[in-house]
Amino acid sequence: MVIKPKVRGFVCITSHPEGCAAHVQEQIDYVKSKAPLAQGPKNVLVIGSSTGYGLASRIAAAFGSKANTVGVFFERPSEEGRPATPGWYNTIAVTAAARAEGLKAININGDAFSEEIKRQTIEVLKREIGPVDLVVYSLASPRRTHPKSGVVHKSTLKPIGQSYTNKTVDTDKGIVSQVSIEPASDAEIADTVAVMGGEDWELWIDALLAADLIAPGATSVSYSYIGPEVTWPIYKNGTIGIAKNDLERVGKRIDAKLKAHGYGRALISVNKALVTQASSAIPVVPLYISILYKIMKAHGTHEGCIEQIQRLFSTQLYGGSGLQFDDAGRVRIDDWEMKPDVQAEVARIWPQVTTENLAQLTDIAGYRSEFLRLFGFGLPGINYEADVEPHRPML
Numbered sequence: 008m009v010i011k012p013k014v015r016g017f018v019c020i021t022s023h024p025e026g027c028a029a030h031v032q033e034q035i036d037y038v039k040s041k042a043p044l045a046q047g048p049k050n051v052l053v054i055g056s057s058t059g060y061g062l063a064s065r066i067a068a069a070f071g072s073k074a075n076t077v078g079v080f081f082e083r084p085s086e087e088g089r090p091a092t093p094g095w096y097n098t099i100a101v102t103a104a105a106r107a108e109g110l111k112a113i114n115i116n117g118d119a120f121s122e123e124i125k126r127q128t129i130e131v132l133k134r135e136i137g138p139v140d141l142v143v144y145s146l147a148s149p150r151r152t153h154p155k156s157g158v159v160h161k162s163t164l165k166p167i168g169q170s171y172t173n174k175t176v177d178t179d180k181g182i183v184s185q186v187s188i189e190p191a192s193d194a195e196i197a198d199t200v201a202v203m204g205g206e207d208w209e210l211w212i213d214a215l216l217a218a219d220l221i222a223p224g225a226t227s228v229s230y231s232y233i234g235p236e237v238t239w240p241i242y243k244n245g246t247i248g249i250a251k252n253d254l255e256r257v258g259k260r261i262d263a264k265l266k267a268h269g270y271g272r273a274l275i276s277v278n279k280a281l282v283t284q285a286s287s288a289i290p291v292v293p294l295y296i297s298i299l300y301k302i303m304k305a306h307g308t309h310e311g312c313i314e315q316i317q318r319l320f321s322t323q324l325y326g327g328s329g330l331q332f333d334d335a336g337r338v339r340i341d342d343w344e345m346k347p348d349v350q351a352e353v354a355r356i357w358p359q360v361t362t363e364n365l366a367q368l369t370d371i372a373g374y375r376s377e378f379l380r381l382f383g384f385g386l387p388g389i390n391y392e393a394d395v396e397p398h399r400p401m402l
């Protein structure tokens with residue numbers, strides 16, 4: 008079939024297998040263009056490995072450090088005549104490339120929050136890989152079925168305490184409008200913490216420790232975001248921010264457990280705002296990203312997921328010169344985003360943006376092209392008019 012993008016709001020309901028493979032190959036090529044990681048990880052578990060920051064982490068480990076990787080993700084498989092979600096195709100591409108280099112790459116598609124998927128992962132690690140020296144926890148999910156209670160928790164993206172009104176953009180239609188979001192209830196806050204907080208990360212680490220599958224001195228990392236004040240009511244001080252505070256708190260506990268286990272460590276890396284399936288669902292943030300991309304591209308400091316993670320690994324986690332923490336003990340790889348001159352320009356442009364001047368004042372074109380690339384569209388060298396088989400078996 009000929010596969011074209013079908014965008015519905017902030018999702019695209021189709022994806023292109025060959026475009027996704029080309030997108031993955033670009034990331035592999037980027038990592039290979041850099042020096043290999045000095046003392047990088049060798050056996051890596053990535054939870055949330057199929058798209059965004061988790062995919063970039065898997066690629067950086069496999070191709071920057073010749074690591075065996077186990078990836079856990081939740082994607083809709085392809086069917087006859089129906090494309091999969093893009094992470095399915097991304098994973099096939101990463102796996103084929105890694106195995107071609109003699110690396111182990113093993114995939115588990117299912118609900119990472121469940122006991123069953125943890126059990127399957129542990130079984131596969133025992134059988135195929137042995138203890139891991141890096142665990143990346145990079146889930147972004149709208150819901151979680153609690154493994155003990157069976158309760159389905161739904162995360163929300165809302166302010167806390169009072170309603171929040173600001174500009175937002177419909178990235179598909181290019182319309183700038185005001186959005187007002189009512190504050191979250193206590194139950195919504197608790198539900199968001201249950202989904203995006205640290206409980207599940209710790210359950211993973213406890214299960215791996217109990218199974219003797221964490222190598223002494225291992226690292227575990229999870230990702231967070233802070234961003235500028237204009238997004239704080241909806242992000243840092245909103246429901247998702249409260250969940251990220253919980254992730255940080257739990258991260259400190261995991262750090263103590265890993266320190267006790269052969270001088271390991273757990274840390275939070277605060278990453279840059281980027282176009283991913285997760286971030287495109289947050290009100291206001293896509294407008295901020297469109298402005299930010301314009302400024303950072305002009306400054307020559309723009310990075311995507313792979314550049315961020317390659318820099319995180321090569322200058323911080325495996326950089327040799329040691330980690331640089333902020334006051335709260337987090338690694339900051341959002342440093343270029345948060346530079347005062349960049350943020351001063353964002354603050355200058357923000358109040359001026361309207362539907363009419365969106366294309367001049369922001370990089371909405373870059374946002375859209377990046378969004379479509381997440382689904383395998385707009386990659387060079389792909390003939391999008393050609394018939395393509397959507398049904399691809401997982402490797």
Ligand code: NAD
Pocket residue numbers: 054055056057058059060061062079080081082094117118119120145146147148149230231232277278279280281282283284285286
């Ligand atoms: P993403 O949507 O691209 O990736 C989410 C991953 O989680 C995918 O691999 C998906 O398959 C997997 N997943 C979701 N639910 C799952 C489940 N139940 N079981 C197994 N796998 C599941 O998101 P992303 O933007 O890369 O986000 C990853 C992390 O990075 C999040 O913690 C996010 O808060 C953080 N982060 C993102 C940004 C950003 O701007 N995108 C910035 C800083 C930090």
